[in-house]
Amino acid sequence: MADEGDKNANWRFGATEEIQLATLARVAWVEQQQREPLAPLLDMSKENEVESDAATNVLDVLAETSHGDLLKRFLDRLAEVFAREKEPINFVSCTAMVEQEDGATIFVSRNKKLVKHDDKFSRNLAVCLEKLSRGSFYVRKVDHNLIIVSDVGNHEQESQLWELLLVFYEKRIEYNIRQFLHGMRSSAQGRSLSVAKEGDTVGDFAKLQSDCQQFRAGNKSLAGSIVKSANDLARAVDIKACLGRSIRQGRIESTLELLRFLGRLRLAYDTILDAAKRFASFSQVTIIFVETPIVSNPRASLEQAMGVIDACYKTGGMKLPSWITERVPHSKFKKFEVALGQPLHVHAEVQMLFFLLHADRGDLQPLPYLGVSKKTCLLCGYFLENFSRFGARRNHGKIYPNWTLPRQARLQKEYPTCMNAAIRSLMVSTASLALDRDQSKLNMVKESDAAPSTSSGMNPTTDSAVDHLRRQYHERFARERNAKWLENLG
Numbered sequence: 001m002a003d004e005g006d007k008n009a010n011w012r013f014g015a016t017e018e019i020q021l022a023t024l025a026r027v028a029w030v031e032q033q034q035r036e037p038l039a040p041l042l043d044m045s046k047e048n049e050v051e052s053d054a055a056t057n058v059l060d061v062l063a064e065t066s067h068g069d070l071l072k073r074f075l076d077r078l079a080e081v082f083a084r085e086k087e088p089i090n091f092v093s094c095t096a097m098v099e100q101e102d103g104a105t106i107f108v109s110r111n112k113k114l115v116k117h118d119d120k121f122s123r124n125l126a127v128c129l130e131k132l133s134r135g136s137f138y139v140r141k142v143d144h145n146l147i148i149v150s151d152v153g154n155h156e157q158e159s160q161l162w163e164l165l166l167v168f169y170e171k172r173i174e175y176n177i178r179q180f181l182h183g184m185r186s187s188a189q190g191r192s193l194s195v196a197k198e199g200d201t202v203g204d205f206a207k208l209q210s211d212c213q214q215f216r217a218g219n220k221s222l223a224g225s226i227v228k229s230a231n232d233l234a235r236a237v238d239i240k241a242c243l244g245r246s247i248r249q250g251r252i253e254s255t256l257e258l259l260r261f262l263g264r265l266r267l268a269y270d271t272i273l274d275a276a277k278r279f280a281s282f283s284q285v286t287i288i289f290v291e292t293p294i295v296s297n298p299r300a301s302l303e304q305a306m307g308v309i310d311a312c313y314k315t316g317g318m319k320l321p322s323w324i325t326e327r328v329p330h331s332k333f334k335k336f337e338v339a340l341g342q343p344l345h346v347h348a349e350v351q352m353l354f355f356l357l358h359a360d361r362g363d364l365q366p367l368p369y370l371g372v373s374k375k376t377c378l379l380c381g382y383f384l385e386n387f388s389r390f391g392a393r394r395n396h397g398k399i400y401p402n403w404t405l406p407r408q409a410r411l412q413k414e415y416p417t418c419m420n421a422a423i424r425s426l427m428v429s430t431a432s433l434a435l436d437r438d439q440s441k442l443n444m445v446k447e448s449d450a451a452p453s454t455s456s457g458m459n460p461t462t463d464s465a466v467d468h469l470r471r472q473y474h475e476r477f478a479r480e481r482n483a484k485w486l487e488n489l490g
């Protein structure tokens, strides 16, 4: 399959490069999957004002617009909704948007093919958003000025939106209820909550548990009230004290997290409703699906992979680890060997980026933000950062062994050069991840934000300047070490 295909493609990701990148990512993954998560672009632009470039500040432009923050949350929440299944495959989706005065076009990509169910939901959602948007604005005259006033209630449409979301998200609600009940069982300390009064947190929590059990016993109509109640409870000021009555101390945080996941759809509803009422462009909505992500199967031989690793370590001036030379521990080598035989995937956010930059969509002008259903992985994070055209929510810092890019594309003419530069940087970063064996053990970072307390799930308290500096230092070091290796790639 190597180099046949679209003769019109003006950009290609060669078979050799694909194998190089995948091999390095796999070595890094075997060494340690969890790495230091990337700082959000928004925070970086604040700390880097002096050396800021067009790249870091595309997001600032969005942040300055009056509804930029809501737009970002809307895109993230909508992506979460499209990730409507967790088992057997964990759906991951990405959203983007083009906003014009007379309408909005929303794009959706996903790691799992979009089917009829998604299509039906999208058509109904578009109608719902339009009605809410049109019904929400009226014009009032104040001192000869026309003022547009929004937020007029439209209860029928609001409950239609809620029903629509509940049906679409059914499987994930079921999954969340199962997880919640399981968590409660394994964290219980043997006391029951039967002392509860109606209407206080303890009483509501006891009712939620019993509703979840009834749901499991077949009363599916409780889904809506369960989700609503879980969302309210997760936000109750005394929820931790309440959980402490029936749950072991060490399990309170994880149970609270399960509660937040259970209530998550209600947050999505609130955000979508808010956006529909506030954005006049939603009076005309089109939702378009991006084609299914490409799966690539380069079938790199062990010899080819070893060649890449050898070159990388030699130029880095480092000895190969013993799991490669002597296959000790064998488990690491086995893990690597199995990964070699697996196909490579284009993640939803990368798929979206290539779709938006296609030559046929030159006049599209999408907003510079991609909504994602969970935080971006490390390689997507590097790639988006290097490419510097779209921002996304936070990064979870994990390396996936089967990450790749599309093999070819017909891009708008200004992009092939930046794309190649972005991939070059990505290659350097991935090589440094593969060489870096001195990682201190990092705790696994959660991939989803169940509680987006601040906008787009960005949490300023954890993205300290110290973390950022440490990363900058690490990157500079890595770049110096790998510059030579890159030259040898030819």
Ligand SMILES: [Zn+2]
Residues within 6 Å of the ligand: 347, 376, 377, 378, 379, 380, 381
């Ligand atoms: Zn990714």
